[in-house]
Amino acid sequence: MLSDSQANEGDWLIASRQVAGKGRQGRPWQSIDGNFLGSTIVEVRPGDPTAPALTLVAGLALIEAVEVAAPGAPLSLKWPNDLMLADAKLAGILLERSGGRVVVGFGVNLAGAPQIEGRKTAALKPLAEIAAEAFCPLLAARFAQILAMWRTADPAQFAQAWMARAHPVGTALSVHNAPGDLVSGTFDGIESDGALRLRRDGMIDIIRSGDVLLR
Incomplete structure (x- = not known):
C-alpha cells in the first residue's frame, strides 16, 4: 500500500x-x-x-x-x-x-x-x-x-x-459480516453511500461491511 x-x-x-x-x-x-x-x-x-x-x-x-x-x-x-x-x-x-x-x-x-x-x-x-x-x-x-x-x-x-455494472437486483447472495455470522437474501441495490441493501424475510437490511458470496 x-x-x-x-x-x-x-x-x-x-x-x-x-x-x-x-x-x-x-x-x-x-x-x-x-x-x-x-x-x-x-x-x-x-x-x-x-x-x-x-x-x-x-x-x-x-x-x-x-x-x-x-x-x-x-x-x-x-x-x-x-x-x-x-x-x-x-x-x-x-x-x-x-x-x-x-x-x-x-x-x-x-x-x-x-x-x-x-x-x-x-x-x-x-x-x-x-x-x-x-x-x-x-x-x-x-x-x-x-x-x-x-x-x-x-x-x-x-x-x-x-x-448498472453490478449483478442485477434480485440476485441471491450470502453475506459474512462478522466471524461466524452469515445472513442470506437477495440483492436490493445499494445506498448512496455504497452500503448494501439485502432483502430477506420481506425486510431490508443495510449492510456496510462484509464478504459477499453469490448463490
Whole structure:
C-alpha cells in the first residue's frame, strides 16, 4: 500500500512483487509475477460525499480500465470491492483511511490467478495480455475522471451508475459480516453511500461491511 506521508492525490505506487500484501479482513494477498499491484491516495475534501463511497469510484474506474484492455470481456462488479470475470474473481480493491486521506489499493490478476479456498478466481490472460506498467495509466486516467465526477454528482445517481455494472437486483447472495455470522437474501441495490441493501424475510437490511458470496 502507498504510505509515504509526502505522497499527494493523483500519485500512484505500483509494485512488481509484494511480500506482505493483504486483502479484506487482513487476509493475505498472493503476489504473482505480471499481475497489477498498485495504490493511490485520495485527499478527503470539505463537501466530498461520504468517504466509504470511494469504493464505488474505485470499482467503476477498475471495470472501465479493464474493458479498455479486454474489450467484450464479461465483467461485473460484486459488492463491496470485487471485479468479476464471468463468475470468477478477477480483481480486488482495498480502502484504508488515515485522517483526511484514503489509500485505495488494487490487485488485478492480469497474468495469473491465485488459488483461494472456496472462491473461483480468474486471470485476464489469455483473454487479453497487458503488462502492469501499461495497465497503470489506463486505471489512473479513469480513476481521476471518475473521482472528479463523484465529487460533483448526485450521490444517488452515482450509486445507480455503479449498480448498472453490478449483478442485477434480485440476485441471491450470502453475506459474512462478522466471524461466524452469515445472513442470506437477495440483492436490493445499494445506498448512496455504497452500503448494501439485502432483502430477506420481506425486510431490508443495510449492510456496510462484509464478504459477499453469490448463490
